[in-house]
Amino acid sequence: MYDSGKIITGIVIFVVLVTFPIWYNLGRATPPPDPKIDTPVIQEMKVKQCIEPKQAMKGNHMKILDEWRHTVVRNGERIYTAPDGKQYDMSLQNTCMKCHSNKTQFCDQCHNYLKVNPYCWDCHIVPKEKK
Ligand code: HEC
Ligand code: HEC
Ligand code: HEC
Numbered sequence: 001m002y003d004s005g006k007i008i009t010g011i012v013i014f015v016v017l018v019t020f021p022i023w024y025n026l027g028r029a030t031p032p033p034d035p036k037i038d039t040p041v042i043q044e045m046k047v048k049q050c051i052e053p054k055q056a057m058k059g060n061h062m063k064i065l066d067e068w069r070h071t072v073v074r075n076g077e078r079i080y081t082a083p084d085g086k087q088y089d090m091s092l093q094n095t096c097m098k099c100h101s102n103k104t105q106f107c108d109q110c111h112n113y114l115k116v117n118p119y120c121w122d123c124h125i126v127p128k129e130k131k
Contacts, residue, residue, distance in 0.1 A: 033113040036105040041098055050099075051082050062118075065092060092124050101127040 042048055050057045051064065068090035071077050080090045088095050100106045103126050111117060 033109040035107075035109045036102055037100075039099060039101045039106075041101065051080075051086075051088060051095075065096070065120075068092070092120060093127075097127045102129060103127060104129060 037048065052060070057064075068080065069092075071080075072090050078090050080088045082088060097103065107118075
């Protein structure tokens, strides 16, 4: 005699196993951004911090960049004093990208995920990355 309970259990297990790769990948289709900060310059830092605390940078870096750009281009000023008193040259290439020289592993991680594509790199030079 058939044992319908066992057959159904068998079918369920079979279906789960066969479709496993599909639903396993569904959840991973767009991996969340994972910006890497392991660049040579950042590795040398004793205290690994950005111009402003991480949370502020996450939400405000585009505003900071915009402000820098206006200050440099319109007012000709180039020194930025951060909230903690440290001073930085207001430069996308020479400041941000000196630390974050891994554009594809950093900036692009978030931007690709969010489908934003800042047009800055039409003019500003992307740092060379070791592949
Ligand atoms: C002196 C090196 C340095 C400079 C200059 C620098 N950063 Fe950072 N940045 C870091 C480090 C280190 C972190 C990680 C901070 C942490 O984990 O607390 C970071 C974090 C960030 C984050 C948050 C990343 C995340 O995972 O949420 C963003 C966004 C960012 N930086 C953008 C910029 C931009 C844009 C500039 C230029 C305006 C800039 N950074 C300049 C070293 C730097
Ligand atoms: C932790 C994630 C994250 C990282 C890392 C990051 N960004 Fe962004 N970036 C964002 C988000 C979120 C926005 C806003 C998107 C929006 O609201 O349309 C944005 C927007 C921008 C914009 C404005 C684009 C526009 O069209 O308005 C610029 C410029 C920018 N980022 C530069 C950078 C640079 C340069 C780096 C690397 C040094 C960087 N970002 C790293 C998340 C990130
Ligand atoms: C059409 C070309 C062009 C585009 C596109 C562009 N820039 Fe610029 N940017 C310039 C020029 C030219 C300067 C002046 C360079 C100088 O005086 O050192 C400048 C200066 C700057 C400066 C201050 C000086 C420096 O060395 O970085 C910042 C910050 C800046 N741009 C950020 C941005 C950001 C962020 C974007 C994208 C949202 C962007 N720019 C897009 C051409 C451009």
